[in-house]
Amino acid sequence: MTPHDILRQYWGYSAFRPLQEDIVNTVLAGHDTLVLMPTGGGKSLCYQVPTLVMEGVCIVVTPLIALMKDQVEQLKRRNIPAAAIFSGMHWREIDATLDNCIYGNTKFLYVSPERLQTEIVIERARKMNICLIAVDEAHCISAWGYDFRPPYLKIADFRALLPKPVSLIALTASATPEVQADIQARLAMQNPHVFRQTFARPNLSYSALPEAEKESRLLRILGNVPGSAVVYVRSRRQTQQVAEFLYRNGVSADFYHAGLTTQQRDAKQSAWINNQIRVIVATNAFGMGIDKPDVRVVVHLDVPDTPEAYYQEAGRAGRDGKKAYAVLLYTPADLSTVEARTEQQYPSVELIRRTYQALANYTAVPTGAGQFASYDFDMHTFVTTFQLPPQDTHFALKQLEHEGFIGLTESYFRPSRLMMSVNNRELYEFQLRNPRYEPFIKLVLRMYGGELFTDFMTISETALARAFLIDQKEIEAMLQQLHERNVLIYEKQKDKPQLTFLTPRFDTSRLPIDTQLLDERKQRAMTKVRAMVRYVQNDTQCRTRLLQAYFGEEPGEACGICDNCVKKKPRPEPTQAVREQVWQYVHQADGAGVSPRQLADYFAQTNADVLAQAVQQMLAEEVLQYNAGGNLTLRAE
Numbered sequence: 290m291t292p293h294d295i296l297r298q299y300w301g302y303s304a305f306r307p308l309q310e311d312i313v314n315t316v317l318a319g320h321d322t323l324v325l326m327p328t329g330g331g332k333s334l335c336y337q338v339p340t341l342v343m344e345g346v347c348i349v350v351t352p353l354i355a356l357m358k359d360q361v362e363q364l365k366r367r368n369i370p371a372a373a374i375f376s377g378m379h380w381r382e383i384d385a386t387l388d389n390c391i392y393g394n395t396k397f398l399y400v401s402p403e404r405l406q407t408e409i410v411i412e413r414a415r416k417m418n419i420c421l422i423a424v425d426e427a428h429c430i431s432a433w434g435y436d437f438r439p440p441y442l443k444i445a446d447f448r449a450l451l452p453k454p455v456s457l458i459a460l461t462a463s464a465t466p467e468v469q470a471d472i473q474a475r476l477a478m479q480n481p482h483v484f485r486q487t488f489a490r491p492n493l494s495y496s497a498l499p500e501a502e503k504e505s506r507l508l509r510i511l512g513n514v515p516g517s518a519v520v521y522v523r524s525r526r527q528t529q530q531v532a533e534f535l536y537r538n539g540v541s542a543d544f545y546h547a548g549l550t551t552q553q554r555d556a557k558q559s560a561w562i563n564n565q566i567r568v569i570v571a572t573n574a575f576g577m578g579i580d581k582p583d584v585r586v587v588v589h590l591d592v593p594d595t596p597e598a599y600y601q602e603a604g605r606a607g608r609d610g611k612k613a614y615a616v617l618l619y620t621p622a623d624l625s626t627v628e629a630r631t632e633q634q635y636p637s638v639e640l641i642r643r644t645y646q647a648l649a650n651y652t653a654v655p656t657g658a659g660q661f662a663s664y665d666f667d668m669h670t671f672v673t674t675f676q677l678p679p680q681d682t683h684f685a686l687k688q689l690e691h692e693g694f695i696g697l698t699e700s701y702f703r704p705s706r707l708m709m710s711v712n713n714r715e716l717y718e719f720q721l722r723n724p725r726y727e728p729f730i731k732l733v734l735r736m737y738g739g740e741l742f743t744d745f746m747t748i749s750e751t752a753l754a755r756a757f758l759i760d761q762k763e764i765e766a767m768l769q770q771l772h773e774r775n776v777l778i779y780e781k782q783k784d785k786p787q788l789t790f791l792t793p794r795f796d797t798s799r800l801p802i803d804t805q806l807l808d809e810r811k812q813r814a815m816t817k818v819r820a821m822v823r824y825v826q827n828d829t830q831c832r833t834r835l836l837q838a839y840f841g842e843e844p845g846e847a848c849g850i851c852d853n854c855v856k857k858k859p860r861p862e863p864t865q866a867v868r869e870q871v872w873q874y875v876h877q878a879d880g881a882g883v884s885p886r887q888l889a890d891y892f893a894q895t896n897a898d899v900l901a902q903a904v905q906q907m908l909a910e911e912v913l914q915y916n917a918g919g920n921l922t923l924r925a926e
Contacts, residue, residue: 292317295341296334299367306331312458312484313339316421321478322458323427323469325485328601329582329608332460333360336423340397341369345420346390349399350444352426355554357399359579364397373399374410387413402429402440405447414447419455422448424476427459428597431471439691445477462604463488463597466841488600488833488840489848492607493615495832496852497825500618503590504534505886507618511540511568512893514614516585517561520570521602523591529743531590532570541567547574548706548745550780576602582609589617592627595817596824596839612850617825624822631818635811636685638804644685645694646797647675648788659790666697666788668704669749691810692802696789706745706780707737707768719776729767730776732757745780829853867895867903875913875921882920 292313296302305313308324309331315322316339326332340347351357357373364371372386372395389395391413404410422444424430430441448455459472459481473481500506511518520535520542522528528544535542543566545557561569562581569575573593587606593599599617607613649656651671652664672679689695711719720727736756737746750768754761765781772779795801824835832851834844847854874891875883883891892900904921907913914924 290342292338292342295338299341299369300334305334308484308486309334309338315482315484316456316458317342319456321456321476321481323473323478323481323483324458324460325464325469325483326460326462327486327488327490328462328604330462330486332425332462335460336421336458337364337369337397340421343420345418346395347397347421347423348405348414348419349397349423349425350402350405350441351399352401352429352438352441354401355574356425357401361397361399363580369397370395371397371399374404375401383409391416402438402444406440406443411447411450415450415452419451422455422457424457424459427461427472427476428464428468430459430475431464431468437691442475445475448477463600463840465597465839469841485842487845488837488842489845490604490607490833491848492610493603493613493833494848494850494852495603495615495617495836497617497619497827497832498852499620501620502886503618503620504531505890507531507588507590508535508538508540509890509893510586510588510614510616511535512890514586516567517564517581517583518568518586518588519576519584519602519605520568521573521575521587521589521591521593522570523572525572525744526740527590528570528572532568535568535570541565542570543568545569545571545575547572550778573598573602576605579605581605583611584608584613585611586614586616589615592617592619592623592825593821594627594631594814596821596836597817599821599824600836600840619825624825628815628818628822631814632811633681634684634687635807635814636681636688638802638807640681641685641688641802642797642800644677644682645689645795645800647671647677648689648695649794649797650675652788652790654790654794656796657793659794660792661789663787663789665785667749667751667786669752673752688807692807693791694795694800696791697786704747704786705750705782707733707741707748708745708778709742710775710777712742716776719774726767726771726776729757730771741777745778827853828856864899867892867899868907871900871903871907872912872923875923878920878922880922882916882918882922884920888921 290298292305292310296305308326312322312324312335316336322335324332324335326335336347336349349360351360354373354375357375361371361373370393372389374383374386378386386395386398387409390398400410424441424444427441429438430444431437448457457476457478459476459478461472464472469483472478498506507520520531522531525546525548528546532542532544543557543560545554549557557566557569558575558579560566562579584606587603589599589602593602603615603617606615648671651666651674652659652662654662668679668683671677672682686695686697690697709716716730720730732753733748734741736753737748740746750761750764754764757764768777768779768781771777820839824832824839827835831844831847831854833848837844870892871888874888888904889897889900904913911924913921916922
């Protein structure tokens with residue numbers, strides 16, 4: 290079958306989008322290929338179509354389990370055999386999945402870069418007829434990228450272990466020229482063909498607006514722009530707070546973050562995709578791989594760390610090619626916070642050395658020993674014992690991991706979690722009926738707070754055991770009993786976190802930290818965050834052109850639809866009808882007047898410039914006046 294036959298049979302499309310056909314033909318010719326295509330540009334088809342033309346299986350490397358599951362489900366719905374391997378699967382299920390890739394008809398195997406390094410995957414892959422390796426979110430391989438993930442660095446090693454040459458396609462939505470070069474080098478791509486789609490989105494109107502009352506402004510935006518929406522916030526707590534605010538104000542909304550169970554996330558995502566919910570309020574855990582072309586507006590209530598992250602998240606609006614909006618609301622304090630947050634991710638060399646010495650003491654590994662030795666690692670015990678600042682120490686551990694001195698298992702990043710299943714009243718009644726649990730429940734609430742009633746909280750059984758003066762196993766047993774009695778949901782850490790020394794233990798004073806590399810990483814991260822701040826603060830230049838320039842593309846024509854372009858257009862004159870409507874609305878206030886906010890909310894469907902000009906004219910003509918309370922009233926005749 291030809292690529293066009295495949296496209297028609299499985300996707301029902303009569304033609305490829307721009308660049309797709311050239312990319313497919315390049316892959317079929319056996320060339321290594323780098324694809325830079327904005328979110329929603331159809332990157333997946335660039336490796337899926339040629340794989341279906343060729344004999345064999347395509348290994349797809351992707352960083353997120355949610356992304357894998359979504360892609361596999363989409364392919365299966367099209368009767369294309371696909372599978373994924375991810376954490377939490379039983380070893381027999383993994384075994385059967387890999388066997389199907391060797392002896393069955395599986396065409397796509399989705400794996401995380403961490404799984405690609407395991408002995409069983411390497412051993413079975415050598416027996417597979419692999420026709421292509423597809424590396425999704427390829428910017429994750431670059432230390433200069435905005436989402437660096439060290440396991441991506443092992444993909445080239447995996448490819449080299451295969452018994453026959455296999456071509457590779459790397460795909461990303463956002464990469465600067467520097468990151469593009471790094472992707473090619475780190476993946477050991479051979480004379481790659483590079484395809485770049487313009488970063489301009491002619492249907493997407495970008496805005497960055499200073500706003501102290503973000504929630505009120507969000508309501509007005511959603512009132513002005515009908516259709517599906519995504520609202521991005523920084524914290525899990527905010528997702529619920531903002532969703533509840535919208536719901537109270539008559540907007541169908543729900544919240545989403547990585548702390549929810551898989552079932553909860555899937556249910557919320559499905560309801561939003563199927564338009565049962567209009568607005569999803571989420572952290573950046575939401576969106577990757579989700580196929581919903583009719584999103585009309587994406588609103589950021591916090592400033593992202595990098596232009597790459599912002600471009601990718603904002604780009605989830607308007608994938609259907611129709612007019613859509615990407616709005617970022619900020620305060621001056623937000624701009625300071627985003628810089629400080631990035632700065633914190635790069636602790637001092639002194640703290641890194643201190644953390645390394647503490648690890649040596651924690652594990653009792655002598656100098657020169659311990660290479661590849663693994664030890665149980667409890668973060669709470671570690672920072673408490675050695676009096677280390679928890680958050681800074683977390684970043685110090687990540688730097689030691691980046692430098693290749695230590696390895697931390699995935700369970701380090703997935704500690705135990707807890708959430709109450711009952712409300713306050715029901716919990717009180719349970720304690721009356723079961724007084725033996727009361728002291729423990731009160732301790733849990735004292736340590737982790739009322740948020741347990743609304744959200745999953747990360748907990749430390751070690752800390753609870755120390756506070757309750759009993760053995761940790763008794764704590765775990767009590768939590769399990771309360772879980773079984775439906776008082777709370779207890780998600781126990783699957784495995785104890787493991788710390789592995791990847792090199793013989795160094796004398797701390799001689800630990801060869803590459804301070805120059807560390808400083809370069811920090812400077813590049815700060816460069817990115819400052820570029821994001823400049824983008825936000827720029828109130829004169831076309832925002833599409835700003836983004837094109839950042840990504841190394843020659844800026845084209847001004848978009849004409851972003852906030853800065855719109856400001857340059859002649860302001861429309863207010864009609865007599867608008868003036869009459871304003872007069873009528875103020876008149877109905879019976880002398881009490883209306884606040885500027887009330888006026889703006891009431892006329893949310895009216896062009897803001899037209900409304901402002903109408904009010905200014907009516908003030909100048911002394912039709913309106915401000916009273917002592919700052920409200921607009923009609924001037925007495």
